[in-house]
Amino acid sequence: MVEIFRSAINIISALAIPIFIVVFLGWGVIKKVKVYEVFVEGAKDGFNTAVRIIPFLVAMLFAIGIFRVSGAMDVVVLILSPITNLIGMPAEVLPLGLLRPLSGSGSMGLMTELMKTNGVDSFIGVLASTMYGSSETTFYILAVYFGSVGIKNTRHALPAGLIADFFGMLGAVFITRILFGI
Amino acid sequence: MLNYVWISLLMIGIFTAVGRDINDEVTNTYRNGVPVTAQFETTKQRTSVRPAYDGEIIFPSAAFDQFYNISSTQSQQTEIRQTAILTTLSSGKQKLEIPITDATPSFWKEMAKAAGGKDKLEAEIISFDQGKKEIIFTMERVSFVKIKAVTKAAIEFSDTAVTISLSLIGVMALWLGIMKVGEAAGLLEILTKLMTPITRRLFPDVPSNHPAVAAMIMNIAANMFGLNNAATPMGLKAMEELNKINPKAGTATNAMCTFLVINTSGLTLIPATVIAIRAGLGSADPGIIIGTSIFGAACATTAGLISVKILQRLPRYKKELLVEDKDAEVKNG
Numbered sequence: 001m002v003e004i005f006r007s008a009i010n011i012i013s014a015l016a017i018p019i020f021i022v023v024f025l026g027w028g029v030i031k032k033v034k035v036y037e038v039f040v041e042g043a044k045d046g047f048n049t050a051v052r053i054i055p056f057l058v059a060m061l062f063a064i065g066i067f068r069v070s071g072a073m074d075v076v077v078l079i080l081s082p083i084t085n086l087i088g089m090p091a092e093v094l095p096l097g098l099l100r101p102l103s104g105s106g107s108m109g110l111m112t113e114l115m116k117t118n119g120v121d122s123f124i125g126v127l128a129s130t131m132y133g134s135s136e137t138t139f140y141i142l143a144v145y146f147g148s149v150g151i152k153n154t155r156h157a158l159p160a161g162l163i164a165d166f167f168g169m170l171g172a173v174f175i176t177r178i179l180f181g182i
Numbered sequence: 183m184l185n186y187v188w189i190s191l192l193m194i195g196i197f198t199a200v201g202r203d204i205n206d207e208v209t210n211t212y213r214n215g216v217p218v219t220a221q222f223e224t225t226k227q228r229t230s231v232r233p234a235y236d237g238e239i240i241f242p243s244a245a246f247d248q249f250y251n252i253s254s255t256q257s258q259q260t261e262i263r264q265t266a267i268l269t270t271l272s273s274g275k276q277k278l279e280i281p282i283t284d285a286t287p288s289f290w291k292e293m294a295k296a297a298g299g300k301d302k303l304e305a306e307i308i309s310f311d312q313g314k315k316e317i318i319f320t321m322e323r324v325s326f327v328k329i330k331a332v333t334k335a336a337i338e339f340s341d342t343a344v345t346i347s348l349s350l351i352g353v354m355a356l357w358l359g360i361m362k363v364g365e366a367a368g369l370l371e372i373l374t375k376l377m378t379p380i381t382r383r384l385f386p387d388v389p390s391n392h393p394a395v396a397a398m399i400m401n402i403a404a405n406m407f408g409l410n411n412a413a414t415p416m417g418l419k420a421m422e423e424l425n426k427i428n429p430k431a432g433t434a435t436n437a438m439c440t441f442l443v444i445n446t447s448g449l450t451l452i453p454a455t456v457i458a459i460r461a462g463l464g465s466a467d468p469g470i471i472i473g474t475s476i477f478g479a480a481c482a483t484t485a486g487l488i489s490v491k492i493l494q495r496l497p498r499y500k501k502e503l504l505v506e507d508k509d510a511e512v513k514n515g
Contacts, residue, residue, distance in 0.1 A: 006469055009452045013407045020412070024364040031367040042362025046355025049418055050347050057343035063188050065339030066195035069331040071202055075194075101446075112459055120465035129471045133456045134478025136448030142184070145442055148418045149425040152432050154184045155502055156493035157439040161446040164486025168447060171481025175474045 049148050056147025060139055064102045073098060089173045092118065093128055097169045100131065101138035101162065108132065126180050130172040135165050199328035211251070212293060212324040217308055218249055222268070222317040235268040239280075239317065250289050262287055268310065268317075276307035278319050296327035350414065357415035361397065370396035384444075384487075385437040387427075394423030398441055405445065408454045417445060430505050436494045443490045447482035450475070 028035045067073070073095055080098075081091050089097070092114060099107040111132045118124040138161040146154055206212065226236035241262040246252075264286060267279040280286075280303040282294045294303045305319040364370050374381075374395040381388070381395045388394055397420035404413035420441060428435050434442075453475045460468035493499055 028363040028367040039359035043355035043359035050351040054347045061339040061343040063191040065335035067191040069335040070195040070199035072198035120463045130474040133453030133475030138446040160490035163489040164447040164482040167485030168482030172478035175477045
């Protein structure tokens, strides 16, 4: 069952982009759109959008970078671990949960490390990969998406995003405990 | 809130770094100026051309860990063997040069990084007894490790940010071009109409025939199938469209926040990266986490959507949408 689901998704993922290009541009030809001219016209904005993101991403990443290398994470883990112990989250994966919204590459490294030291198919290994797979790099997405249109006041997006991350972690711990728990 | 989180990340980071460096200095974590004894085994004698001994310094692991007060043994071997070059300076003093290799104890690797990002460590030799092969030396001074790392990180990460942004140019241009053709051909309109029943509920403020809807739908679909290269440009296109109906430039609308939360909760049907890493580490069943990840991401998405809808009703956030109240708004962040 899982196998069929997986291969179906893999096929769709592989074909999606070519099909997408054919349908969009093909439809354009049918509708007598000057496809090349319109494509170039649209593509022109690519540069501006990318450049607009720069200040937002610099602000975000350098703060996250400083936080990460300072070792402040260890301190936060020390403070939070009694609370996370209560909900049955092993102390080893707490840093991963904290780093996940902040840094994509950092949390990937941490997840790999956890799987190496505890075993890929161990409870902690499965939990770590589930936690990584059930969330996204909230701060990065926030900076890029809002930065691209110059949004400085992000209102309730960050709290809502962090609540989502928190419940994603809870969900990961819950389901992994039930299915692979000790 | 972002203002406070941002400044907290910076301040906590910098103050922790300073605190740890002071602590390192007080407890002398890096054993600055403390002589250490080890065995030195010569592998290559000195010649008249090259007045240096090549060799290996040998420590019992336990002695190394005890010297640096490391609680957990970092190496599996009982012995640390580290290549080193012993040179005699013109002043008559002897110097030990320790190149950093893969076999170097991680504590020394860290020290080398702190000593200025060099690929070697230096030590001053106090005595060297060739007959007994015994060497006594003091390692070079290492201090302010964390605060140096913070300085380096600030510069490096700013650089990374620019690299990431610029690397988006290509895919952005590609997808924006294709989307523009779809728009001109009326394809986005058709897609928008199809999805209206769902999007009307999620984004009540967005007119149901607005092009933003199509872009958002395509972004969410691309995310689900793990097409990251396509998802970001479509997401940014959606943001651009949403911003066209934003009454107050620079402030996020309810629809933008909802859309962002859907993205940050990362609902993916196949977490391809994780599966690849698991397979690489020799997992018996790399795909075992597909179901659990979908469950976790579904929890995140549900919680995110509920909280975004509740939070947008709070007077605090509602007030920020008002166009007149400009000055008060800037302070609120």
